[in-house]
Amino acid sequence: MSLAGKTLLRRYRVVRPLGRGALATVYLAFDPFGAPYALKVFPRGAGGRRDRELWVGRRLAHPNLNPVLAPLDLEEGPALLLAYAPGEELGRWTLRRPGRGRALRVFHQLLAALAHMHGRGLVHRDVKPENVIVAGTDEARLVDFDLSGPALEAFKRPLRVGTLPYLAPEQVLGRSPGPEADLYAAGVVLYWLLSGEHPFVGEPEEVLLGHLRQPAPPIPGLAPREQAYLERLLAKSPKERFPSAKEALEAFPF
Template sequence: MPLAGTLVEGRYRLVRPLGHGASSVVYFAVGSDGLPYAVKLFPPHLAARAEREYFNASGLSHPRIGQVFQQVEVQGRPALILSFARGRVLFERYARRPALTFERKPFLLTIVHLLDALAFIHAHGIVHRDVKPENLIVDGDGSAKLVDFDLSGPADETFGTPLRIGTMAFQSPEAARGEPLSAESDLYGAGVLLYWGLHGELPDPEAGPRASDDPLEPLCAQLIHPDRRQRLASAVEARRMLLKLASLPY
């Protein structure tokens, strides 16, 4: 059923779909305050998932993350009111590859902003658990926001049975094994994106890491180390190393 034009909570007017995920559709909306918003709608049988995302993310407010404002219902469907992130998903934004060859400074800013977002949510005891290009919205200058917290949860959360959480190509080895996840698991995803920026392709675990003369290679290797005990576990430290290795003043 088309939802464009629907008024939500007497305040948010749905305008057009922004994108579809495996479990939701996101609409662009305009609030009665004149500001842009995003409205994320779930099918009725995933009401618990919407509630979980609201519970885990509604208290998080930072310039580098997509904020969750309110839990609502739209024509019988559970929904969330979100801040609107301007830009395109990472892979669309950086069409020329490797991104660090063609747009080095904007791509480095994107990774810095990702690490800022991860440092903030990790400090609040939350792990994102799905760091991937579709969940990074990047503006023209490289400014980025981390969005989509529907897989997020407390660090080291356990479940009744092992759950393989995340998207396979960006999933840490421990996530693929269904182990509880912590900060280093999110940083693995950041490392995969940095590798993509360096080489224009995703790492192949079977082939081993590629080498280059780029000064960021050592940081990339620490972020995607297969042993979580030897991987960087601090987004703050990863950010510091990136700025030092790249000689940037951010």
């Protein structure tokens, strides 16, 4: 059921949905002074996911990461009050044909956001275009931290966390991801920005096997340094990738 048109906690007027994920729905809301917010509402029983995102968000402060402001307890379920990130998802933004230079500047901001997270011992675990919001000024913010957590966090059992086209090989195998997994996903995003395609496509099993075993097809026209950089991001072994986004940012050749 949509919350559009409702006023929650006698304070936040919900206008419309901004996006729906596998678990939560994000709405645009305004306070009595007209300030915009994003309101992320989880289903009842998903308080743990809400609290995880709050825990991660409170440890982050960077212009390319969207702030997590406060927890809210609504009749509809646990919720988070987030800063409103103006703009559109990276995938929709690219439909405007921004050109290679602008797209690479946005990718550079994604690396900067990840470098901040990795520097605090955290990993995003779900880097993908849908989680990058680009404003009309080309300023980008990484959003959605409900799958995020400490690097190499111990899982009770093998757990595949992330989104299929962007899964690092170790995530395919259900291992706890470190910063290198975020960089693999970022490498898939970069490949897509440069070529308009994902490196591995087909049925789910084909994509999973591609992540595990197949090299990404070369992109025509890349300079050797650019191709080598992309191949390092997409290396099958985490040890062959950059150890964190800080190093990937410093080596950025584009």
